[in-house]
Amino acid sequence: MKILIDVLTPKQLLLFKILKRELEKRGNEVLLISRRYYEVEEAVKRFGGEVTYIGRHGGKELYSKLIAYGERVCEIARYVSEEGIDLAISFSSPETARVAFGLRIDHIAINDSPHAEAVARLTLPLSNLLFTPWIIPEEAWTSFGIAREKIVKYRGLDPVAWIRRRKPSRRIYRELGLEEGEEYIGIREPEIWASYIEEKERRKTREVIKWIIENIEFKKVILPRYGVRSFIRGFEDRKDVIIPRKMVDGLSLTYFSKIFIGGGGTMTAEAALQGTPTISIFPGRPYEVEKFLIRKGLIMRIEAKKELKEAFNTLENQRKEIAERASQLLRYMEDPIRKIVDTLSEYYDL
The missing domain is CATH 3.40.50.2000 (Glycogen Phosphorylase B;)
Known part of the structure; x- marks a missing residue:
């Protein structure tokens, strides 16, 4: 399969680099995309990763967030169509969830933050599966429009993925x-x-x-x-x-x-x-x-x-x-x- 993963934050880069490697071990082709955003760009410089930048961070104002969202949806749609993507994965990226839904591609959400309500409302109803820590009640997610049977829980918190694979350095x-x-x-x-x-x-x-x-x-x-x-x-x-x-x-x-x-x-x-x-x-x-x-x-x-x-x-x-x-x-x-x-x-x- 050809899989798209959208990386929006430094945490997601750490998590998704590991996921990319594990998916590639099973014979899949995995493409990482992100947006122009200082923290992600610095994280890529620090930790490495082959990332294609599409769109930009919308900043702190609601209007600029909305415009950046619309522009990025259009750019990701073109990229996904040109690359022939089969599956999309994101940490509840509103742009990637919308593109996947519009192009009839399954979208997989990963999320540990039901307090970020706007993002959840924009992504979970459009997602085929949601992966989330076991400590978060299902009701915290179903209220945003995802069916209970689409929720998959893991008995861990996200930092466990890189804490177990890396060691602190002096x-x-x-x-x-x-x-x-x-x-x-x-x-x-x-x-x-x-x-x-x-x-x-x-x-x-x-x-x-x-x-x-x-x-x-x-x-x-x-x-x-x-x-x-x-x-x-x-x-x-x-x-x-x-x-x-x-x-x-x-x-x-x-x-x-x-x-x-x-x-x-x-x-x-x-x-x-x-x-x-x-x-x-x-x-x-x-x-x-x-x-x-x-x-x-x-x-x-x-x-x-x-x-x-x-x-x-x-x-x-x-x-x-x-x-x-x-x-x-x-x-x-x-x-x-x-x-x-x-x-x-x-x-x-x-």
């Missing part, structure tokens, strides 16, 4: 300009342009990050999003703040962090599953993966800066216990890629 210290073993706090900004995050939540999260920068004595490594630094403007010149100029290896950065502060989902889960004491500052309501990791005692959720000092002290005292719980949970989980490939082989005789 080269991260050199990349960050630190002495090997020097303690630092890793901080990942939230997706401030995401449609599901309100402005008041953005402001509150920025205040939390500001408090950490001004009150925690260790070096702070801050990973901005979208190639812009507006969210942390005013902190760049501090000697205790490191803002990498290029994309760094997130697996290593989260593993060696003294404490990791996550504003998004992927790196928060990645840190937690590696046993790093982790605080979530995700703006908005807790999401399913976050709630699960909180129940397992692997992350703490902070919604106000006044809670931070106590959280830091608590995590410092539980470091060993957190590492043990993470190791046990990681052993319990299955490889999402294996589940996806085995299931697709049953459905499509790959």
Whole structure:
């Protein structure tokens, strides 16, 4: 089969490079496409991958998102028709789902984020299968228009796929300009342009990050999003703040962090599953993966800066216990890629 995979984020690049390799082992031809978007382009430079760029990121404004969507649908439609694609896979890409539906090609969705409602509404009714972590209730998906029998669950979280295949490297210290073993706090900004995050939540999260920068004595490594630094403007010149100029290896950065502060989902889960004491500052309501990791005692959720000092002290005292719980949970989980490939082989005789 000739399979198209749409890669929209760095996380998806890590996941889909593995999926591509496993599908190719079974004799399939797999083409990766993406869009012009700083984070993906930097990830491709860092981790490699043969990617065809089609269209662009729509930015933060609703109008520009809509226009970029329409343009990209047209361009992907031409590409799919010219290449003779048999099957499309995406992490709920609205453009690829729409093109596949319009050209009567099966679309396979992978998704762990029912809180991203707009994306789910635009893709799941058009998808032939949905692969998702077992902890997310089926009702969270069927409400968006996909039938229960089309949902396939895997007993794992997405970062398991690359955590099991790669090892953290101490080269991260050199990349960050630190002495090997020097303690630092890793901080990942939230997706401030995401449609599901309100402005008041953005402001509150920025205040939390500001408090950490001004009150925690260790070096702070801050990973901005979208190639812009507006969210942390005013902190760049501090000697205790490191803002990498290029994309760094997130697996290593989260593993060696003294404490990791996550504003998004992927790196928060990645840190937690590696046993790093982790605080979530995700703006908005807790999401399913976050709630699960909180129940397992692997992350703490902070919604106000006044809670931070106590959280830091608590995590410092539980470091060993957190590492043990993470190791046990990681052993319990299955490889999402294996589940996806085995299931697709049953459905499509790959």
